Structure formats: structure tokens, C-alpha cells
Amino acid sequence: MLGSLVAWVALAGGLNYENAGASARRVVEDLARASGTRMEAVADFERDIVAVRWRDKPLEAIRAELAERLAGEWEREGEILRLVRSRDALRKEAEAERETLQRLFQEELRKQGGFADLDRKPNEAEYATLEQTLRALAVAEPRDIEWSQRIRQVARRGPVDRLLLRILALLGPRIVGDVPVAEGRVYALAPNARQLKLPDAVRKDVDACLEEWRLWHRVAGTATPSGSYIPTDPRYLPEPPTRVTPWLVAMRFESGAGFSFDLLLADDQGVVTARADFHFSLPQKEYWSVRPTEPLPTGKTPLAIGDEAKRMGRLFALGNTESPLRQEPTLRSKVLEPEVHDPLAATAGVALLAAAHALDRDLFAVMPDGLAEILPVWSKADPPTAEAVFAAAEGVACQVETTDTQLVVRPRMPQLARSQRASRSALGALLRGLDKSGRIEPVALAEYAQKSGTMLTDPLVKMCANALATGAGGAVAVWDWPALAVLGAVQDRSWATGNAQIEVPIGGSEFLRDRVDHLFVRSVRRYQDAGFRDELTRLPCLSYPQRLGADTLLSIRASAEAGVLAGYDGLPYAYPHGEYLIPEMIAKKGTTEEMFYGWTTFRLGGVLNVGLNLGAAWRKPGTFGSQLQVFQGDFRQPQMAWDDLPADRMREWEKQAAAMRKSMDDALASRKSPPPPQG
Incomplete structure (x- = not known):
């Protein structure tokens, strides 16, 4: 087909043999670009060049040009082969990990x-x-x-x-x-x-x-x-x-x-x-040590993460129902040192590190979506230094020395630095309002986002928006919340989802109609040197304005403003692949220490589980385990294995690589020598 098309182009254009090859090359390139079958087109292109007697170039030059054109395809095939090899390595690593877990699990069961x-x-x-x-x-x-x-x-x-x-x-x-x-x-x-x-x-x-x-x-x-x-x-x-x-x-x-x-x-x-x-x-390696260490030489100052920085981290990285800046207005001036060129960039880094340290998780596990580029990647063998954070915030490359390696930290936040320098006044108004009222006003955030010019990529805008969505103040919701199941009877399924407002029925069962008061508590998980400690904080001033009945709808947006929704530090539990939401209410009968009702919703794969823990079951030994569990979801569908989708992609890549090799082998095997020149 390509040969006849090339001949037609040559005849229609009145081309001689010398430039017919160039025309054929352009035609084949256009066809390859339009059809996507570049390997077959290139193979036919080689035969067409020989067929039209491109006499200006010898066969070796044609081979060299063809090899240059094939370089991109060879590079792509090499990438596919590397992916295939990495797939085998990952599979072996996963099998070794699975065998180790199974062995240790069986040993624990033997005990x-x-x-x-x-x-x-x-x-x-x-x-x-x-x-x-x-x-x-x-x-x-x-x-x-x-x-x-x-x-x-x-x-x-x-x-x-x-x-x-x-x-x-x-x-x-x-x-x-x-x-x-x-x-x-x-x-x-x-x-x-x-x-x-x-x-x-x-x-x-x-x-x-x-x-x-x-x-x-x-x-x-x-x-x-x-x-x-x-x-x-x-x-x-x-x-x-x-x-x-x-x-x-x-x-x-x-x-x-x-x-x-x-x-x-x-x-x-x-x-x-x-x-x-x-x-x-299983025993885990301790990445973040709270034990005091020896002072390091100048330029290697350990990054001190205190309670103030931890609260700052929860505000910026995860959000909170109560702003720590409202409790202590001078906190920002303590964290933001005047020597830093871009103080808020450094504060964001310190805040995220503080959140990772306080929650004992990996740094990227606590970052909001889309903020993976806000900080450079460094080794967790030792805590990073303050100089590394500040230098990365200033856009200057620096070295982070660990016990086993040296890493060069490159700046990853140029957009954040540019947007701050371009909108100092709007940023100041945003922070002044945060200091004064403890709220991030949506109007101030929108003004800052417009002046920054990077509304969709500015990490600060994303952090503030996420803090707003989790209840730091205001009535802005930017997260696409998952579908929340019914907090009540199994038959009650009147719930809806949306980006701006989610209505959750409260008190839809017989257990809650006459036993729920409009007094809410917030479960707070505080980090100490010895570990985590859970507390219940009474919020009588943040009560819902009306009594909760069987048909009452409690809006997540309104409850976030009132500080009603509770989790760990007033935010959804930060599972990378799931959602967690715990509103807790006090029963009228009994004190707060003795009885309370807790609702728990969490997503496991494609199944949504809702649990209602009755307060009486928590304090009576005879009813241990008599708890109402509401399951929403289709349990008949089999769960997908963890490597199904990657394996399918790998199989497609392997097929493409095999097709490429076969196409190139066929092209080389079918290559013909040029006919003798006609005098």
C-alpha cells in the first residue's frame, strides 16, 4: 500500500528518482504520525527507499538514517524491557516479603x-x-x-x-x-x-x-x-x-x-x-527518635520540632477544628524566623515535618493531595537539619549528610516562593485574619490566590483550602468527600454526597430518638514523649442549635464550622486509600466518662462499614461485643488483587515489546538489495 502510494506521489508530483525518496519519507512519516503504527511504517519506508532507487545515498547511509529514526523506538523498547525487569524484581521482593510475613504470622499463631x-x-x-x-x-x-x-x-x-x-x-x-x-x-x-x-x-x-x-x-x-x-x-x-x-x-x-x-x-x-x-x-525501624542527641557542629543544627511546631503542622498540613494561632497569637512569630528569606515556605516544611513526626508516619503519607513536590526527598535515617529546610525553601541546593549516604537536596518549590514574593500584601492580610480570629476567611484566600497567579498550583492555597475543608474555619469545602453511610438504622439510606455539602442523617434509629442530647465532644489524640494519649474534650459552647431527632439532618459543613465533627485532632483519619470520620455525642444518662455513643465510618476497598458503639456495652462486662454494626456495600463482589492492574499493563507492554522486536526482525529479513542502475 505504501509502495503504491509513494509511486502515486512521485508520478503526480512529477518527481524524479532523486527527490522521490524524500517525498516518500514525508508521506510515510505523515502516515505513521496519523496511524500510530510507526514500526510497520518505518519498515515499509526502508523498502520504499530502496524501490525508488535513492541513488544519492549509499545503502550504509540509508541504514544509518534508519537507525537514527529507530533510536526513539529502541529507547522506548529499552524502557519497556527495564519495566519488565523491574516487574520481576518487584515480584520477587513481594514474594519474599509475603513469605516472611506468613512465617512470622504462623509463629505468632503457634504462641x-x-x-x-x-x-x-x-x-x-x-x-x-x-x-x-x-x-x-x-x-x-x-x-x-x-x-x-x-x-x-x-x-x-x-x-x-x-x-x-x-x-x-x-x-x-x-x-x-x-x-x-x-x-x-x-x-x-x-x-x-x-x-x-x-x-x-x-x-x-x-x-x-x-x-x-x-x-x-x-x-x-x-x-x-x-x-x-x-x-x-x-x-x-x-x-x-x-x-x-x-x-x-x-x-x-x-x-x-x-x-x-x-x-x-x-x-x-x-x-x-x-x-x-x-x-x-512486626518490629519496626525507628526513623524519628525523641531521645536527646549530642549537639552537632555548626551548619548541622538538628531540626527542633516542639509542641508549637506540631500544632502548626496540624494546622497547615492536616487542618484542625480549632486554630492554634487563636490560642496563641504569637505562635507564628516564633516559628517564622526573620532570617529566612521566604519564611512561610520554611514554615510549611517545618509544619509537614512536624506532622509526620507527631503522627509517626512517612512524610508523604501526611501530605494533602497534590503537595508531593513541596519538599525535597531526603533520607529518613536521620532527622533533617534546619539548614536543609531553609536552604530548600530559599531555592538553594544543599547537602544533607546521613549516616550512610550524602544526598543533594534540590529546590522543589519555586512556585511557592514566586507567589509569596508577588503577593506579600494579600498574604499578610490572610495571616493577620488568621491571627485575629483564628479563621481562614474564604474571601482573603480567594484574593491571595488571584494575586499569586498560581491558583491551582500554589501549595499555600492548597494547604489553606484543605484546612478550610477539614474545619479550620469558614464554610469552604474543596474536597470531594466520599459517600458516608447512614449513622442509624439499616433501613435508613437517605444520604447524599457532594463537594459543597453532605447531609448525614443523625438519629435515624430507635436508639437515638430520646437519648441524644445536643452536647458534643471532640476526641483528641495528643502526642507525648511516651506516645499517644486519647482525650475527650467537652465543647458545650459549640452545641448544635436544635435538638437531634429521628429526621434531623446534620450537615458536615455546618458541623465543621461548629466543631462538631471529630476525629484525631478534629479531622478525618488520614488513610492514604481510605476515609475515616468519627462524630461522637454524649448520652443524656450517665456522665461523659461513663457513657457515650460513637459512630465510626471507614472504607475498606469497595466496602463501607459503619459501626455504632453503644455506651452501655463499653462499661458492662455482660454486653462486651454487643455492638451494632451497619454494613453498606456489596460483599458478593470479589476483591481485586493488589497487582491485577499493574500486571495487565505489564502484559500489554510485553506484547508491545514483542511486536516491536518481530517487526524489526521482519524488516531486516525482508530487506532487498537495490536493483542495478538503469542507464
Whole structure:
């Protein structure tokens, strides 16, 4: 086809043999550019050049020109081959990691192996320990900080836990190898499930395990110091459902070294009658040390991350319902040193580092979307130095020395520096309003974004917008929030999603109609030298203006303004691949320390799970685990393996590489010598 087209071009244009080759080259290039089949076009182009007797150039020159044109294709093929090799390396690394995890997981199960057998009964020593624990529980105060731990000590030997261990002994190694980092899987262990098949030996024990669980917790919850037992209040001991389906929820933490397994025995409506959990973690390398270190020479000042910088980090990087600048207006002047040329750029770097340090996560795990280029990549073997942060903020390359290597840090934030220098007045107005009222005004943010000229790429605009979306102040929502499930009954599905406002029904079940007050608390997770500590902060002045009833719709935007929505530091839990939202309310009966209702929504793969934890179940041993779980989602769809999509792409690349090699081999094999010149 190309040969006839070239001949037609040569005849129609009145071209001689000398320039027919050039015309053929242009025609073939145009066809290749339009069709996308460049290899076949190039192969035909070589034959066409020879056919039209391009006598001005010898065959070696034609080969050289052809090789030059093929350089791009060879480079692309080399890239594909490198990807294929890297795929093999990644596959071997993943298999080694999977084998290590499975081996360590089996060793951990062997330690708990005595409890994995459902038919095993406690021996005399265990009976004595159980009786002693029950007596201690009977006289313990519910406000005791070890109350829940003692309950778990008893329930750990329960039948549901042993059923979970038995299931994990059979299916755990496979699950450990399948769950990706920072993701979760929900397995329906039903006879007709398409994901995991529950062994017959275990499936037969589910009903018996449930009955034993009810008896176990009835005894554990009614023990008296005299050793006698009284019937448990029926309100705290629900009737066993006629049909129970086991659900296994497996989660892998962001570090990749921790796993959480939850076994939920639920009926057809999603009400969990019994549950058990098992946590498995591997030792991790300590990247960020809080121990004091020796002073370094000049130019190697350790980056000090104090409480002020941590609060600044939560404000800029993650957002907060209460601005730390409102509590302490001089905080910004302390963090922003006058010696720094672009102080806010350095502050953003310090803030993100502080957030990563406070949350004990990788730096890029706490960054908002689109901010991966705000800081240079450096080694986590040692904490970065203040000079490195400031030099990177100023746009000057610097070296960061670690224990094992030296890295050259290149500037990654020229847009941030340019936008700040171009809009100092708007930036000052934005920060002055933040200092004065503790709010980021949308008008001031819009003015700054317009003057900066980089509205879509300015990291500061993105950070402020994300802080606004998570409740730092104002009524601007820029995140496309995920679909939130119903906080209430299973039948209530009247929820909607959108970028600007999301309406979530509150009090849609019988449990909440007469028992919910308009007083909210915020669960705060504070970081200390010894670790994390959870607190409940009362916010009586930020109460919702109306009483919550069965049909009340609580807007996320309005609640963010009021500081109602709570999570860790008042923001959604920052899973890279999931969303977490915890609004917590206090019940009218009981004090805040004794009773409260908590709603938990989290996304595991394609399944949305909503849990309603009843406050009475938290403080009564007889009702441990009697919690309402609302499952929204189609559990019948099998979960996709972690490497399905990359593997498909790799197979396509391998096919393309094979097609390229075959095309070039065919082109070389079919090459003909030029005919003799005609006199």
C-alpha cells in the first residue's frame, strides 16, 4: 500500500528518482504520525527507499538514517524491557516479603495455639486465674482505667477469639499475603462466598461457638464476690439470631508491619452479635527518635520540632477544628524566623515535618493531595537539619549528610516562593485574619490566590483550602468527600454526597430518638514523649442549635464550622486509600466518662462499614461485643488483587515489546538489495 502510494506521489508530483525518496519519507512519516503504527511504517519506508532507487545515498547511509529514526523506538523498547525487569524484581521482593510475613504470622499463631482449638477446656490453673479475674471484675469500679483491659483479659479466652484463631490458622497466611499496605479487605466466610471458603470443620462450630459465647459472657458479666451468679439483664443480652454469617475484616497499617483482624458474627441485617479481634505487628525501624542527641557542629543544627511546631503542622498540613494561632497569637512569630528569606515556605516544611513526626508516619503519607513536590526527598535515617529546610525553601541546593549516604537536596518549590514574593500584601492580610480570629476567611484566600497567579498550583492555597475543608474555619469545602453511610438504622439510606455539602442523617434509629442530647465532644489524640494519649474534650459552647431527632439532618459543613465533627485532632483519619470520620455525642444518662455513643465510618476497598458503639456495652462486662454494626456495600463482589492492574499493563507492554522486536526482525529479513542502475 505504501509502495503504491509513494509511486502515486512521485508520478503526480512529477518527481524524479532523486527527490522521490524524500517525498516518500514525508508521506510515510505523515502516515505513521496519523496511524500510530510507526514500526510497520518505518519498515515499509526502508523498502520504499530502496524501490525508488535513492541513488544519492549509499545503502550504509540509508541504514544509518534508519537507525537514527529507530533510536526513539529502541529507547522506548529499552524502557519497556527495564519495566519488565523491574516487574520481576518487584515480584520477587513481594514474594519474599509475603513469605516472611506468613512465617512470622504462623509463629505468632503457634504462641496462641493453645486457644485455637474450640474443644479445648481451661485447665485448673486457668480456671483459678479466671475465677480470680472474675472476682476482681465484680468489685471493680467502672471508672477504673483498667476496666476495659480486664474485660479483654477474660474475653481473650472466649470462644469467639478461639474461633478467630482457628480461622486464622487455616486462612491467615493467605490473607496476610493478599492485603496491601494501608488497605483492608472484608471477607464473607459464607458457604457461597466467592472470596474465601470457610472450612467445613470451622463452619459447623459457628453456631455452637455463638451459644458458648453467650454463656461465657453471661457468666463473666454476672460474677459476684461470693462466687454465685445472677441472671443478666435481658436488655444487655440480645437473643441469638437464627442465622449468623461470619465476616472477617483484615486491615494492614500504613507502616506495613501491623495487621488487625476482626471476626464479626452478624445476622442478615448486619447486626453483629459477637466479635473478636487479633492484632499482629512486626518490629519496626525507628526513623524519628525523641531521645536527646549530642549537639552537632555548626551548619548541622538538628531540626527542633516542639509542641508549637506540631500544632502548626496540624494546622497547615492536616487542618484542625480549632486554630492554634487563636490560642496563641504569637505562635507564628516564633516559628517564622526573620532570617529566612521566604519564611512561610520554611514554615510549611517545618509544619509537614512536624506532622509526620507527631503522627509517626512517612512524610508523604501526611501530605494533602497534590503537595508531593513541596519538599525535597531526603533520607529518613536521620532527622533533617534546619539548614536543609531553609536552604530548600530559599531555592538553594544543599547537602544533607546521613549516616550512610550524602544526598543533594534540590529546590522543589519555586512556585511557592514566586507567589509569596508577588503577593506579600494579600498574604499578610490572610495571616493577620488568621491571627485575629483564628479563621481562614474564604474571601482573603480567594484574593491571595488571584494575586499569586498560581491558583491551582500554589501549595499555600492548597494547604489553606484543605484546612478550610477539614474545619479550620469558614464554610469552604474543596474536597470531594466520599459517600458516608447512614449513622442509624439499616433501613435508613437517605444520604447524599457532594463537594459543597453532605447531609448525614443523625438519629435515624430507635436508639437515638430520646437519648441524644445536643452536647458534643471532640476526641483528641495528643502526642507525648511516651506516645499517644486519647482525650475527650467537652465543647458545650459549640452545641448544635436544635435538638437531634429521628429526621434531623446534620450537615458536615455546618458541623465543621461548629466543631462538631471529630476525629484525631478534629479531622478525618488520614488513610492514604481510605476515609475515616468519627462524630461522637454524649448520652443524656450517665456522665461523659461513663457513657457515650460513637459512630465510626471507614472504607475498606469497595466496602463501607459503619459501626455504632453503644455506651452501655463499653462499661458492662455482660454486653462486651454487643455492638451494632451497619454494613453498606456489596460483599458478593470479589476483591481485586493488589497487582491485577499493574500486571495487565505489564502484559500489554510485553506484547508491545514483542511486536516491536518481530517487526524489526521482519524488516531486516525482508530487506532487498537495490536493483542495478538503469542507464
